[in-house]
Amino acid sequence: MDRRQFFVASATVAAGGIPNLNIKADSAREPKEFVGVLVDTTRCIGCRSCEVACSEAQKNFVPDTKNDNALEKIRDTSEKQYTVVNRFETAKGAVFVKKNCLHCWQPACAAACLVNAMLKTKEGPVTWNGDKCMGCRFCMISCPFDIPKFEYSGWNPRIMKCTMCYERLQEGKKPACVESCPTDTLMFGRKRELMEIARHRVYGHPDKYVHHIYGENEAGGTGWLYLSAVPFEQIGFRTDLGTTPYPEYTREFLISIPLIEFGVPAFLLALNMLTDRKDEVSDEQKWTEAGVDK
Amino acid sequence: MNTAAVPANEVVRFARFFLQELKPRGKWLTPFNVISIPIIAAGLVILYFRFTQGLGSVTNLSQQYPFGFWIGFDVMTGVALAGGAYVICFVVYVLRLEKYHSILKVTILNGLLAYVFYSGALLLDLGRPWHIINPIIGNSFGYNSVLFLVAWHFLLYTGALFLEFAPTIAEWAHWERLRKFLTSLTLGTVIVGITLSMLHQSGIGAMFLMAKPKIHPLWYSEYIPLLYFVSSIFGGLAMVIFEGTISGKVFSNLIGQKTHHSHDDIILGLGKGAAITMFVYYFFLAFIFMHGEKWKLINTSWGYWYLVEVIGFVLIPCFMFAYGVRNKKFGVIRTAAAMTVLGVILNRQNVCLIAYNWYVVDKYYPSWQEIVVTLMVVFVEVWVFRWIVTRMSVFSKE
Numbered sequence: 001m002d003r004r005q006f007f008v009a010s011a012t013v014a015a016g017g018i019p020n021l022n023i024k025a026d027s028a029r030e031p032k033e034f035v036g037v038l039v040d041t042t043r044c045i046g047c048r049s050c051e052v053a054c055s056e057a058q059k060n061f062v063p064d065t066k067n068d069n070a071l072e073k074i075r076d077t078s079e080k081q082y083t084v085v086n087r088f089e090t091a092k093g094a095v096f097v098k099k100n101c102l103h104c105w106q107p108a109c110a111a112a113c114l115v116n117a118m119l120k121t122k123e124g125p126v127t128w129n130g131d132k133c134m135g136c137r138f139c140m141i142s143c144p145f146d147i148p149k150f151e152y153s154g155w156n157p158r159i160m161k162c163t164m165c166y167e168r169l170q171e172g173k174k175p176a177c178v179e180s181c182p183t184d185t186l187m188f189g190r191k192r193e194l195m196e197i198a199r200h201r202v203y204g205h206p207d208k209y210v211h212h213i214y215g216e217n218e219a220g221g222t223g224w225l226y227l228s229a230v231p232f233e234q235i236g237f238r239t240d241l242g243t244t245p246y247p248e249y250t251r252e253f254l255i256s257i258p259l260i261e262f263g264v265p266a267f268l269l270a271l272n273m274l275t276d277r278k279d280e281v282s283d284e285q286k287w288t289e290a291g292v293d294k
Numbered sequence: 295m296n297t298a299a300v301p302a303n304e305v306v307r308f309a310r311f312f313l314q315e316l317k318p319r320g321k322w323l324t325p326f327n328v329i330s331i332p333i334i335a336a337g338l339v340i341l342y343f344r345f346t347q348g349l350g351s352v353t354n355l356s357q358q359y360p361f362g363f364w365i366g367f368d369v370m371t372g373v374a375l376a377g378g379a380y381v382i383c384f385v386v387y388v389l390r391l392e393k394y395h396s397i398l399k400v401t402i403l404n405g406l407l408a409y410v411f412y413s414g415a416l417l418l419d420l421g422r423p424w425h426i427i428n429p430i431i432g433n434s435f436g437y438n439s440v441l442f443l444v445a446w447h448f449l450l451y452t453g454a455l456f457l458e459f460a461p462t463i464a465e466w467a468h469w470e471r472l473r474k475f476l477t478s479l480t481l482g483t484v485i486v487g488i489t490l491s492m493l494h495q496s497g498i499g500a501m502f503l504m505a506k507p508k509i510h511p512l513w514y515s516e517y518i519p520l521l522y523f524v525s526s527i528f529g530g531l532a533m534v535i536f537e538g539t540i541s542g543k544v545f546s547n548l549i550g551q552k553t554h555h556s557h558d559d560i561i562l563g564l565g566k567g568a569a570i571t572m573f574v575y576y577f578f579l580a581f582i583f584m585h586g587e588k589w590k591l592i593n594t595s596w597g598y599w600y601l602v603e604v605i606g607f608v609l610i611p612c613f614m615f616a617y618g619v620r621n622k623k624f625g626v627i628r629t630a631a632a633m634t635v636l637g638v639i640l641n642r643q644n645v646c647l648i649a650y651n652w653y654v655v656d657k658y659y660p661s662w663q664e665i666v667v668t669l670m671v672v673f674v675e676v677w678v679f680r681w682i683v684t685r686m687s688v689f690s691k692e
Binding site: 076078079108111112113114115116117130131132133134135136137138140141142144146149150151152153154155156157238240241242246247249250252253254257260261264265268269271272275276277 | 429434501
């Protein structure tokens with residue numbers, strides 16, 4: 001074994017010894033693109049098939065779409081339903097918008113979670129793991145879209161949010177809502193491809209769409225992308241969230257922790273030594289001992 | 295010291311001694327007991343419903359307000375006001391100002407109990423409290439979470455406070471060798487404790503950094519961690535003055551003559567410290583206000599509410615402290631301390647509850663059950679405090 005080989009081998013062993021930092025395995029992995037969904041709100045007819053399909057797939061509350069008149073008022077997703085469709089009256093007529101988790105590129109909820117129960121999977125969906133979650137609800141505080149919902153009734157509550165049908169994706173299927181959509185409002189794919197399609201539509205029909213793709217950059221970019229005929233703030237979207245990924249807001253603080261953890265104790269110890277008055281002598285004594293006045 | 299090394303008869307002796315000490319002393323029907331016992335009982339009943347039928351059965355928490363009074367008051371405010379422990383430790387052990395030595399033990403005890411009970415109140419609020427061990431053990435380390443830092447620092451700092459208080463316990467139990475050993479650890483524990491405090495006091499503020507679009511811009515800034523840290527210094531000092539005033543009256547028979555006399559001098563020192571840190575805090579607030587160009591927000595009802603907090607409960611008590619110290623007016627200093635405590639409470643409620651989701655129509659206000667449970671936590675803490683100070687040498691007898 002020559003020197004080079006030795007270094008490579010020992011570095012590999014050292015890297016392997018650090019949990020979650022297995023650099024070699026990571027770089028060997030095939031690069032994967034996050035998946036997402038393109039929502040073209042100009043195509044949605046408000047049939048709410050996606051609501052039913054979602055709840056059936058996720059075993060949640062299945063709404064009675066024929067009789068519940070739910071479109072009369074603006075609804076939020078809840079601990080019972082991962083997705084809802086809302087109707088907005090605009091200058092261009094009624095617009096229907098499906099609301100659910102946007103599956104951020106860098107999710108605030110996952111950065112907030114101290115036990116990694118909220119997880120950005122390598123496929124793209126943001127999922128929740130009930131075996132880890134302690135129910136602190138910090139994800140709800142952090143999510144700029146107010147998506148995670150908590151079950152306040154029951155002794156063993158869950159955090160409820162869209163998982164982009166992660167299990168179905170593992171089986172090679174599309175999310176339940178996408179499959180149920182009769183008007184091709186929803187399109188499932190990789191974000192890069194979806195962006196191309198979205199841009200193609202906006203450029204091809206500048207009179208039909210506003211010149212903005214919601215989710216391209218919002219909160220650092222999201223997995224779900226939206227096209228609209230009217231400005232997004234008119235159909236229930238927050239347009240004041242900025243383009244910074246939300247975990248960035250805590251980055252500087254987190255970086256300062258090790259600096260403080262090592263710097264401050266040293267400073268305090270030095271201050272403690274500096275204030276030691278044990279060997280202090282009066283002015284007179286010192287003069288005599290030093291023999292200055294001789 | 296290893297427990298196995300302690301002879302068996304020592305264990306038996308301590309068990310007997312402990313049982314003896316558990317017995318109540320003094321009168322039973324004091325006003326405090328008459329008020330606190332029914333509230334503690336009611337709190338336990340409420341907690342039964344909370345743990346069997348969920349948080350929604352007793353609290354007003356909602357999807358818009360995931361943090362309520364138990365987090366906003368018990369945990370966030372309780373921890374801020376317990377800041378006195380690390381400040382006094384810094385003054386006595388690092389700066390070696392012996393003047394404050396006589397209030398050291400009681401301040402550490404207050405800090406320790408505050409952490410055990412108020413951050414312990416977190417267990418009541420967690421949806422799945424049995425998973426609280428996940429961030430400490432296993433493969434669930436959320437390194438990139440501010441809350442991960444806060445959780446670990448809570449835990450470690452509570453341990454540090456326990457170690458700082460442990461010599462007093464050892465003295466009470468007549469374990470002289472153990473007491474000497476524990477005392478030798480103090481400086482190290484104190485230095486670690488101060489560092490941990492700096493980080494988790496500011497960490498609680500950092501928890502709101504990602505809630506940027508939800509907190510009213512007058513209360514949100516990227517400097518929230520710094521503001522939380524600085525306000526824990528004067529909040530802690532004010533609480534030491536406040537508690538010292540009450541303890542001095544209630545437990546006056548436990549406090550020696552010499553300490554009683556030196557207490558005035560201590561209050562002047564603490565008041566001066568509070569005045570200076572509060573002015574620094576006010577300067578930070580003003581700087582953030584100017585830098586963020588928030589003038590246009592001030593002439594709204596939120597702006598007036600902001601001024602109530604910043605002028606009424608920061609600047610005015612700050613000047614009251616300065617005036618009281620200069621003219622040796624102890625009544626003014628004590629009033630300022632009470633106002634400062636209220637101001638820290640107000641600030642934490644504002645960030646966490648009142649100015650949080652300020653545009654939402656269905657505002658959160660605590661249910662009576664949430665308030666009763668909060669009172670229960672406070673009363674149980676006072677019970678334990680009373681039990682300890684009447685048995686261990688917490689107050690200086692000189």
